[in-house]
Amino acid sequence: MSSTTLPPLSLSILGVEPLDEFIREIADFVHHMIMTRPGGGSEARVEVEAKIGVLRDRISGQRLALPVLVETILTPNDIDLRFESNMSANQHKHFNTLLNELMRISNQPSHPSSPLEYTHLKVIDSFFPSDHQDRDKIRVTRDENTGNVLECVRKVRLGDLNIYSPKRLADWRISVNLEIPTPHPVGTPTFTRRKDxxxxxxxEFNIDLTQVKSSISHNAPPEVLHELELEIARPALLLSTASKRGDPNSPEHERNAFDELIRAFVNNARILVKNANDGWHRAQ
Amino acid sequence: MSSTTLPPLSLSILGVEPLDEFIREIADFVHHMIMTRPGGGSEARVEVEAKIGVLRDRISGQRLALPVLVETILTPNDIDLRFESNMSANQHKHFNTLLNELMRISNQPSHPSSPLEYTHLKVIDSFFPSDHQDRDKIRVTRDENTGNVLECVRKVRLGDLNIYSPKRLADWRISVNLEIPTPHPVGTPTFTRRKDxxxxxxxEFNIDLTQVKSSISHNAPPEVLHELELEIARPALLLSTASKRGDPNSPEHERNAFDELIRAFVNNARILVKNANDGWHRAQ
Structure with a gap:
């Protein structure tokens, strides 16, 4: 055998790729959040999203620094940190350009994946206090042009996982929430925001690139944030695949569908984070 | 479209798996060590090995504890730690059983990978001081039965990467060394060890499961260690694939061969670490 040419190589001594610990951890977390969620009626939707941003030390405001070289999942509540889901206007523009370009090439027949599609939404969110728990709020979403109510939900946070990504300019956070449709609240909103x-x-995914203008009062200047989120598009699919995860009575592709969905979700989040290469928002 | 069945899913919005940051980091490290190695003559061999063991705080002796949930690569020299390349006799027996069983099933025609093979070696290593550097030692290896000298080398440590693996009972360390054949030294050895x-x-890999008995003097009782190492078997292949890594003038499979070799190496190390499930050596 030539000493200078690599013969065909098995993936491992077992002939297969070993379990991907990172993706499995996230799948286990999301699955646990879904299976142990509180009620909320049959209308309640589970939302799984990844936000791109920066993990910061809560005291110093500096980006988190751990003695590791590559992406890893943080143990919940071990570090006093906050997640800043915001980027500069330039960064926002950079992602807009990248995603528009990807949409263009994904519509060419040679592209190895389905085409991306695109919608432009302008809505106004109004937030009202909820009777349930101090942390929960009721969000009323209206179409900015017509004023029609699109959605009226109470959002319940189920859990987060923070992903530290020292090789990249951004970190990310996976959040699992419950959105429970509710009747329109009475009274005046505590604050409103305009989302473009x-x-x-x-x-099965939506990538939302959003400019958010928030105002607490009519006199204060609005705060402007730029956000990038990835979410699983169909809550019903998420629940049905979660319920069959590992079920020996389901066919193999149904048993594995939840983990496949999470794998593609993680792959997409990683691609977004990897492309945060045009300067990130720095804390003042 | 049914809301409960997952349609065929692309790997990502790009249609491909994103870069595996972990494997890439290790490949970059090993490649850098190889390309910047000191001379040592044409006979010098590069050794790339992964040792399975436990990362311990140098002061407390406790296993390292970082606030992360999954395997990650530590930044070199950031934490004051030592790597303990040792396991209990039971753990050693557990791996012996596992690997014997894998060898058995890998010889069945239905196995998805090449068969494992097996050699039993009993050697005696004698160590002599080197004129070159205090850290380097000259190792003379003899066949225990015949007394014949099998190898006489000076080993130069080029670099290590530590991998922390909080979900598993063991961590691992990747080491890159240079082994330079030298003439047999004169004088008496500083210590000897017997390796079974x-x-x-x-x-392209060897998995070495070794019992090591060391003795500093004839009067002291020997120290017994149990080690598990994975190494890349052919230094010449390692060097030739490293030299063509990313070379635009080489055919694609030669350009990628180094990274493929490292991927299989990492996969095998992960499989070994994942199977360290039978109790690890605990520090006293």
Whole structure:
């Protein structure tokens, strides 16, 4: 055998790729959140999203620094940190350009994946206190142009996982929430925000690139944030695949569908984070 | 479209798996060590090995504890730690059983990978001081039965990467060394050790399961260690693939061969670490 040419190589001594610990951890977490969620009626939707941003030390405001070289999942509540889901206007523009370009090439027949699609949304969110728990709020979403109510939900946070990504300019956070449709609240909102959102959709995922203008009062200047989120598009699919995960009575592709969905979700989040290469928002 | 069945899913919005940051980091490290190695003559061999063991705080002796949930690569020299390349006799027996069983099933025609092979070696290593550097030592290896000299080398440590693996009972360390054949030294050895090694070989890798008995003097009782190492079997292949890594003038499979070799190496190390499930050596 030539000493200088690599013969065909098995993936491992077992002939297969070993379990991907990172993706498995996230799948286990999301699955646990879903299976142990509180009620909320049959209308309640589970939302799984990854936000791109920066993990910061809560005291110093500096980006988190751990003695590790590559992406890893943080143990919940071990470090006093906050997640800043915000980027500069330039960064926002950079992602807008990248995603528009990807949409263009994904519509060419040679592209190895389905085409991306695109919607532009302008909505106004108004937040009202909820009777349930101090942390929960009721969000009323209206179409900015028509004023029609699109959605009226109480959002319940189920859990988060923070992913530290020292090789990249951004970190990310996976959040699992419950959105429970509720009747329109009475009274006046505690605050409102205007969202200008470009929603790219690809297969089972939405990538939302949003400019958010918040105002607490009419006199204060609005705060402007730029956000990038990836979410699983169909809550019903998420629940049905979660319920069959590992079920020996389901066919193999149904048993594995939840983990496949999470794998593609993680792959997409990683691709977004890897492309945060045009300067990130720095804390003042 | 049914809301409960997952349609075929692309790997990502790009249609491909994103870069595996972990494997890439290790490949970059090993490649850098190889390309910047000191001379040592054409006979010098580069050794790349992964040792299975436990990362311990140098002061407390406790296993390292970082606030992360999954395997990650530690930044070199950031934490004051030592790597303990030792396991209990029971753990050693557990791996012996596992690897014997894998060898058995890998010889069945239905197995998805090449068969493992097996050698049993009993050697005596004698160590002599080197004129070169205090850290380097000259190792003379003799066959225990015949007394014949098998090898006489000076080993130069080039670098290590530590991998922390909080979900598993063991961590691991990747080491890159240079082994330079030298003439047999004169004088008496500073210490000797007896190695009883089972060497499993699979394609381009050796898995060495070794019992090491060291003695500093004839009066002291020997120290007994149990070690598990994975190494890349052919230094010449390692060097030739490293030299063509990313070379635009080489055909694609030669350009990628180094990274493929490292991927299989990492996969095998992960499989070994994942199977360290039978109780690890605890510090006293």
């Amino acid at each position: 959102r470009i929603c790219y959709s690809h297969e | 090694r089972i060497c499993y070989s699979h394609e």
